[in-house]
Amino acid sequence: MLEKTGVATEQDLQKAIPSKERLAKGPVAIIECFQRIPCNPCYTSCKKGAIKEFEDINDTPEINVEICNGCAVCVSNCPGLSIVVVDETYSEQEALVKIPYEFLPLPEEGSFVTGLDREGKAVCRAKVVKVLNTKAMDRTPIVSLAVPKDLSMTVRFMKLNDIYSDNTFVCRCEELTMGELRELIRKGFNTIDEIKRISRAGMGPCQGRTCRQLIMQELAAATGAKMSEMPISTFRPPVKPIKLGTIAGGADHE
Amino acid sequence: MITTELAIIGGGPAGLSAAISAASLGAKVILIDRSENLGGQLIKQTHMFFGSQKQYASIRGVDIAGILMKDLEKYQDSIEIMLDATVISVYEDGVIAVEQNEKYIKIKPQSIIVATGASEKFLTFPNNDLPGIYGAGAVQTLMNVHGVAPGKNVVMVGAGNIGLIVSYQLMQAGINVKAILDASPKIGGYLVHASKIRRMGIPILTSHTVKYAHGNNKLEKVTLCRLDEKWQQVPGSEFDIETDVLCISVGLSPLTELLWQQGCEMKYVPELGGHVPVRNDNLETSIKGIYVAGDVAGVEEASSAMVEGRLAGLCAAKALGYNSPDLEDKKNDCLEQLNSLRSGHVGEKIRSGLSKVTV
Numbered sequence: 001m002l003e004k005t006g007v008a009t010e011q012d013l014q015k016a017i018p019s020k021e022r023l024a025k026g027p028v029a030i031i032e033c034f035q036r037i038p039c040n041p042c043y044t045s046c047k048k049g050a051i052k053e054f055e056d057i058n059d060t061p062e063i064n065v066e067i068c069n070g071c072a073v074c075v076s077n078c079p080g081l082s083i084v085v086v087d088e089t090y091s092e093q094e095a096l097v098k099i100p101y102e103f104l105p106l107p108e109e110g111s112f113v114t115g116l117d118r119e120g121k122a123v124c125r126a127k128v129v130k131v132l133n134t135k136a137m138d139r140t141p142i143v144s145l146a147v148p149k150d151l152s153m154t155v156r157f158m159k160l161n162d163i164y165s166d167n168t169f170v171c172r173c174e175e176l177t178m179g180e181l182r183e184l185i186r187k188g189f190n191t192i193d194e195i196k197r198i199s200r201a202g203m204g205p206c207q208g209r210t211c212r213q214l215i216m217q218e219l220a221a222a223t224g225a226k227m228s229e230m231p232i233s234t235f236r237p238p239v240k241p242i243k244l245g246t247i248a249g250g251a252d253h254e
Numbered sequence: 255m256i257t258t259e260l261a262i263i264g265g266g267p268a269g270l271s272a273a274i275s276a277a278s279l280g281a282k283v284i285l286i287d288r289s290e291n292l293g294g295q296l297i298k299q300t301h302m303f304f305g306s307q308k309q310y311a312s313i314r315g316v317d318i319a320g321i322l323m324k325d326l327e328k329y330q331d332s333i334e335i336m337l338d339a340t341v342i343s344v345y346e347d348g349v350i351a352v353e354q355n356e357k358y359i360k361i362k363p364q365s366i367i368v369a370t371g372a373s374e375k376f377l378t379f380p381n382n383d384l385p386g387i388y389g390a391g392a393v394q395t396l397m398n399v400h401g402v403a404p405g406k407n408v409v410m411v412g413a414g415n416i417g418l419i420v421s422y423q424l425m426q427a428g429i430n431v432k433a434i435l436d437a438s439p440k441i442g443g444y445l446v447h448a449s450k451i452r453r454m455g456i457p458i459l460t461s462h463t464v465k466y467a468h469g470n471n472k473l474e475k476v477t478l479c480r481l482d483e484k485w486q487q488v489p490g491s492e493f494d495i496e497t498d499v500l501c502i503s504v505g506l507s508p509l510t511e512l513l514w515q516q517g518c519e520m521k522y523v524p525e526l527g528g529h530v531p532v533r534n535d536n537l538e539t540s541i542k543g544i545y546v547a548g549d550v551a552g553v554e555e556a557s558s559a560m561v562e563g564r565l566a567g568l569c570a571a572k573a574l575g576y577n578s579p580d581l582e583d584k585k586n587d588c589l590e591q592l593n594s595l596r597s598g599h600v601g602e603k604i605r606s607g608l609s610k611v612t613v
Contacts, residue, residue, distance in 0.1 A: 002445055003440045006413075007449065007452050035444065036599045037304060037444050037600055038557070038596075038597070039306075041307075041312040056594065056598075057598075058598030078312075080304070080450065081446070081450050082446040102426060103426055116454075116455065117453075118449065118453055120452060120455020138302075157453035157454060
């Protein structure tokens with residue numbers, strides 16, 4: 001619940017996220033502002049008239065996504081930093097998420113950062129496509145991040161250190177690094193099972209609990225495959241490493 | 255003894271706005287502030303303000319202070335500014351005693367606007383006197399006025415707007431905020447501020463409180479615990495967080511001493527932060543010629559403090575005999591702005607509080 005956690009629920013977000021058809025047409029502002037508070041700069045800053053005039057200053061914003069062209073002027077004018085612009089037409093596999101970022105140092109264009117979700121959890125590697133910091137933006141720069149398309153409604157913040165850099169471990173048990181994983185994917189190992197068989201990732205003491213999700217995310221980022229449609233590896237017993245002697249000893253009742 | 259028409263005590267958002275509006279009608283004003291610069295808490299606010307354009311929405315607090323200061327300069331012939339000057343008492347005969355540079359100065363104004371603001375509330379828990387335990391205002395002063403980092407890690411107590419905003423500013427300054435806790439089961443501040451904090455990975459622990467602080471000579475660790483739905487500590491729910499700073503942001507109390515000295519009728523209204531003066535629509539207290547504006551009249555946001563200041567300034571100047579053809583329009587505009595700022599869900603508490611003290 002938003003009031004308890006500060007994180008918007010799926011239900012809250014339903015009101016803010018435009019239709020697939022609209023997203024397919026190009027950039028659009030996503031306003032994640034769900035509480036009635038006295039504030040209206042989104043409306044007053046929108047040159048296109050896409051945000052409906054507030055009858056009461058406490059109204060929550062209503063955006064006409066057909067008029068909005070994703071210019072992002074509202075993004076740096078929102079005192080609550082609750083607006084992002086999402087462009088799902090950026091490339092075949094990636095969407096652009098434009099976030100307000102009031103921290104120094106600013107990321108460098110072309111560098112990689114870590115994309116964070118609404119709870120600050122790392123969800124992907126993101127490429128910094130553009131950093132806009134004009135005088136009119138008054139110290140609320142906008143960073144454009146290229147993220148895997150199915151994370152366009154997940155990534156809402158970033159941190160500078162690229163936790164998905166090549167020398168980061170993906171599988172700590174079998175010591176597979178991100179760089180090695182990327183190399184395998186480049187060579188054509190494109191399912192989690194193939195990665196597992198060639199690298200042993202997921203076959204160590206934790207049995208893939210650490211790396212399974214991370215490998216799938218990287219596969220999604222690199223190949224454009226959807227996490228939801230990705231074949232998962234086979235789960236054979238035992239689910240945790242045990243001593244052979246334990247099995248050899250037989251079960252009690254036998 | 256110095257004489258003047260209007261003495262304004264406090265040069266924060268309310269006092270500054272009051273000085274500008276009273277002087278704009280022609281009143282002679284002395285504006286007194288205890289710090290070395292005007293602007294009050296505005297100068298520490300690096301975030302964009304809420305509200306509408308009339309209350310400088312989207313502009314950062316520190317820049318709003320700059321705008322008000324520029325406006326003030328237009329009336330420099332009518333406004334005398336006393337800085338580093340603390341009003342230590344207001345006597346029954348209306349004489350204000352001021353301490354400035356270790357000198358005792360007496361001022362006799364015809365009217366007074368008290369815009370002294372509010373002070374921070376504190377919490378009781380064992381070892382709450384350890385160095386490293388600060389009020390949120392102190393942390394802001396250290397960080398945003400003096401450029402001093404209060405420490406390396408911070409646990410913030412209070413998820414109201416101040417707790418949320420100061421946590422964000424700490425993160426901007428490169429100081430790690432480990433958690434924000436609040437005794438209430440719900441986040442008190444604006445949820446957009448809360449979401450902003452959560453995106454950075456900072457947990458907000460509602461229904462939690464501080465049980466102990468630990469450390470030798472300085473804070474090293476805090477013990478937190480969960481509260482049940484009756485706000486009672488849940489036994490066995492204790493856990494520790496290592497931290498060198500605990501920042502307390504559990505609300506503000508109006509700074510009303512000078513109003514008590516004057517004998518203004520006061521009422522205890524928890525929704526407004528504590529004892530506040532009874533006042534009319536012109537923000538005049540039960541004593542003629544004594545006006546209030548801003549947090550001293552009831553703890554609210556800086557945006558309403560500015561509008562109240564403007565209103566009190568207009569009303570005080572009018573009572574002194576100054577007028578302008580659009581005075582009533584200006585007054586009504588202030589009243590409308592206040593109504594709209596307070597009309598939302600978050601303003602409910604303020605409305606209920608004000609209904610108890612407005613006559």
